[in-house]
Amino acid sequence: MTKRATAEDVARSAGVSKWTVIRAFTPGASIAEKSRVKVLKAAENLNYRPNLLARSLATNLTHQVAILVDDFKNPHKLPVLEMLTWQLQSEGLLAVLININEHFDHVQALLDAGQRQVDAVILFGTAFRPEMLEDDRLRGGAPLYVLARESQIVDVPAITCDTPLAIQEMCEHFYSKGYRRPAFLSGAKTLSTALGRQSAFSAFWKVHGSVPVLDFSAASYSSEHGFEAARHLFQVTPREQWPDLLMCENDALAFGAIDYIRSALKLRIPSDIAIAGFDNTPLSASPAYDLTTYEQPANEMVAAILSMILGREPRESKAFRGKLVVRSTA
């Protein structure tokens, strides 16, 4: 394992100064074609490549973006991560993936990200408390962005799917299908308000409905807890008040609810009860579920964050219109 060649090594070998070497590797630098070729050849021989670490120290730019994720149980995270990493890489940036949990909390993660001088931090669907972002120690850190959830925090833009619009589209579909006894199953309490889906759902039925919306919540956004929450819903609700439509805050919850309704209740979907989810995870298309759901415009959302990170657009919250995906469950 020989030591890596530095610009100085190349300079010596090419018979120029190290600054000329740098110029050869700086697009648009003023350098004679002759010496450029000479340097490139010497660099090739020595297998030289610029040390990005040193460059970062000098330029104060790491080209790294931290992505904070706290919910690896949600399968929706994976396709978005794919898009995120890919779009970052297309712009010459790299994603540092940080796992947030009870032992490694947001503040710690942000501090760490700060020490590592990342160019930006993306909070991806994480259950952070707004107060946390006001932590004094965070002053002067990298610019923050919130992806796929709301943010009321000044100076922290939230890039979201337009939730009110999405829920309205969904509800209009449900209404036209004739459903009139709606129920809503939300995920973790702390997060659900941040997503705003439940309140938009209630708002619609307050206007269009006759009976109040049944409101239940699961312990988390997982299928397992969706299953449990559905069990709870149907156990505590008198049969004559059972809903004819169960809107779940995300697909994972919907999968669990469907499993319970089919296997334990032996009800048919959608004739006995309709189900809808949110996110259009890959599995929702499978015949085993064939779930009516809503697709967030992940592509545009990620692209928007990138434009802000790269300074091509002003840093401000934005909501994008998604797409209703009608399948057989509702």
Added chain:
Amino acid sequence: MTKRATAEDVARSAGVSKWTVIRAFTPGASIAEKSRVKVLKAAENLNYRPNLLARSLATNLTHQVAILVDDFKNPHKLPVLEMLTWQLQSEGLLAVLININEHFDHVQALLDAGQRQVDAVILFGTAFRPEMLEDDRLRGGAPLYVLARESQIVDVPAITCDTPLAIQEMCEHFYSKGYRRPAFLSGAKTLSTALGRQSAFSAFWKVHGSVPVLDFSAASYSSEHGFEAARHLFQVTPREQWPDLLMCENDALAFGAIDYIRSALKLRIPSDIAIAGFDNTPLSASPAYDLTTYEQPANEMVAAILSMILGREPRESKAFRGKLVVRSTA
């Protein structure tokens, strides 16, 4: 956005030299308790934290590990990523997630990782050609590890689930259940040999079976392609030769196959045909599938890679025993 305080700023404020400041932040450095307190207080006031970038440049250690992933379609990736990031973070390391695809290949990724001086690179289930790693430009890069697939490359340890053992356990279970007409559905051709599941499966039935194993392969490891491949299998195979057991190379393929068998063929599982997968993805437990599968010991595998990265154990290939998960499909 005021500039971050440096060790020198703190030194000035505390009335000591910057080296004393460094010492206050270096565990086990020899420093007088009095000045340590003084420095820490000044640091607190100035909201100082060491610049890890500068440290990395000086120590040649970034505490960053690159993780190369090329298949974000496989839901199994998410729980393993969670484990990876978490275990890395527990040891003070951070994961740089790199998306490999036709536009951003392994060589490019490794070069990039090399320029960024990551401490190690993990090829996580990616399909690469071994020759690729012999690219001259890769000389002197970070140590490589291969996770969850085989590697015959010198100096590149592969950390895997013990496949022959796993398949044997599964087959013995199938055999004891009375299945005698096995079929195997593999994923992408290039990868399947690397996983070695198909060959282990064939080997078992060569000894214990009477009819040859039906062998089919899907275009990728996704449910969609599993669905297509199942369709193909049952269309080209004469009905009297249909298998009574279909072992799929991973869960995603199995989900697709189950969907096809149930929805198009209207066959019952497992009475008409038994199905098994591999990976024990979260969804395989759902009542909609309730898939018999095999769980890789991800925890131990990740821990093993970490031990090697941290130099606590020699760098060498290792295979760990997983766990058969019997459910209702086989």
Added chain:
DNA sequence: TTGTAAGCGTTATCAC
């Protein structure tokens, strides 16, 4: 225990 000098490999800026 503390301060000093040199070095990590770049970039920014100025003189020639």
Added chain:
DNA sequence: GTGATAACGCTTACAA
């Protein structure tokens, strides 16, 4: 167009 000087913020000697 090229070379030199200083700087980025830290670590690792070594000397006081």
